[in-house]
Amino acid sequence: MFLYNRVNKEELKKKLAEETFQRKTISFYRYHILENPQEFRDELFRDWFPLDCFGRIYVACEGINAQMSVPEHHWKAFIKTLERHEIFKEIPIKYAIEDDGKSFYKLTIKVRPKLVADGLDDGAYDVTNVGKHLSGVEFHQHIGEENTVVVDMRNYYESEIGRFEGAICPEADTFREELEIVTDLLEDKKNKKILLYCTGGIRCEKASAYLKHKGFQDVNQLHGGILEYARQINTAKLDSKFIGKNFVFDERLGESVNGEVISKCHQCGKPCDLHTNCDNQGCHILFIQCPECAEKYHGCCTPECADEKVKGTGRQLDLRIGFGNSRKFRKSLSLMKAEQEKLNVQ
Ligand SMILES: [Zn+2]
Numbered sequence: 001m002f003l004y005n006r007v008n009k010e011e012l013k014k015k016l017a018e019e020t021f022q023r024k025t026i027s028f029y030r031y032h033i034l035e036n037p038q039e040f041r042d043e044l045f046r047d048w049f050p051l052d053c054f055g056r057i058y059v060a061c062e063g064i065n066a067q068m069s070v071p072e073h074h075w076k077a078f079i080k081t082l083e084r085h086e087i088f089k090e091i092p093i094k095y096a097i098e099d100d101g102k103s104f105y106k107l108t109i110k111v112r113p114k115l116v117a118d119g120l121d122d123g124a125y126d127v128t129n130v131g132k133h134l135s136g137v138e139f140h141q142h143i144g145e146e147n148t149v150v151v152d153m154r155n156y157y158e159s160e161i162g163r164f165e166g167a168i169c170p171e172a173d174t175f176r177e178e179l180e181i182v183t184d185l186l187e188d189k190k191n192k193k194i195l196l197y198c199t200g201g202i203r204c205e206k207a208s209a210y211l212k213h214k215g216f217q218d219v220n221q222l223h224g225g226i227l228e229y230a231r232q233i234n235t236a237k238l239d240s241k242f243i244g245k246n247f248v249f250d251e252r253l254g255e256s257v258n259g260e261v262i263s264k265c266h267q268c269g270k271p272c273d274l275h276t277n278c279d280n281q282g283c284h285i286l287f288i289q290c291p292e293c294a295e296k297y298h299g300c301c302t303p304e305c306a307d308e309k310v311k312g313t314g315r316q317l318d319l320r321i322g323f324g325n326s327r328k329f330r331k332s333l334s335l336m337k338a339e340q341e342k343l344n345v346q
């Protein structure tokens with residue numbers, strides 16, 4: 001058996017569209033020392049491929065982080081595969097808020113040096129000395145209290161479309177940047193109650209340990225992240241203090257928590273929270289685009305990209321700077337391109 005996907009994207013997507021069964025979209029992570037991540041990775045692939053599980057899973061010496069979809073008729077068999085490994089013992093599984101089961105179309109399991117890239121050396125700080133875990137309801141109650149600071153530990157393109165009321169949302173494109181910016185922003189708030197949150201909780205594990213290392217006294221984190229918060233306040237029938245959409249790293253690129261739209265189309269400025277990748281394959285930049293602009297620009301980020309796509313020259317414009325570009329879009333597309341041209345000249 002091959003331990004990697006060997007079918008092309010179009011065929012995989014077609015197959016997914018033709019499926020007649022339901023899928024559950026789930027996520028889970030755990031910090032746990034793995035002696036041989038590659039071997040563990042191969043074992044998971046052998047377990048999950050025959051069950052038609054799809055998803056994006058990262059395995060590292062420090063643990064696992066998984067976002068995946070599992071066919072409902074294979075759910076029991078899937079749980080059985082988890083039970084075979086110590087790392088999955090009583091692991092909390094989070095379920096997607098909006099789930100059409102089409103979130104992934106293939107199974108990708110990758111071995112990485114770290115689960116969350118913080119750009120710091122192993123041993124730079126104690127990653128196990130984490131902050132206090134708050135349940136969704138506890139977190140909810142603390143928001144708005146005196147002497148508390150709410151901090152979004154996600155990247156800018158994530159907080160742009162949805163965030164907690166009053167949260168500090170640093171203009172960071174990567175987690176590494178985020179750690180630096182947050183430490184600076186909170187410099188004079190070392191004695192305040194810090195409330196950290198991210199999508200599923202994994203980034204806060206590291207961020208809270210880092211802030212404690214930097215001398216913060218009262219560091220708290222939303223256990224299970226926005227995903228778990230949304231589930232808990234639904235059950236408890238509380239009004240969401242999270243406004244807008246929760247950005248997710250799958251085909252959907254976002255799921256609505258309270259139905260409010262807090263961001264704008266990067267091209268015309270109309271209220272919009274639809275993320276898309278530029279349809280010029282040489283660009284593929286991530287940005288927010290409304291349906292009208294999508295039609296006008298052929299799904300591209302600029303007239304130049306639209307031009308490339310229509311001509312179909314396949315010429316690579318090489319405008320891509322990185323995955324998280326929305327704040328640069330916000331500043332203005334032309335400025336971004338000028339910056340990039342400068343980079344190309346250098
Ligand atoms: Zn627009």
Ligand SMILES: [Zn+2]
Nearest residue numbers: 278283301305
């Ligand atoms: Zn483009």
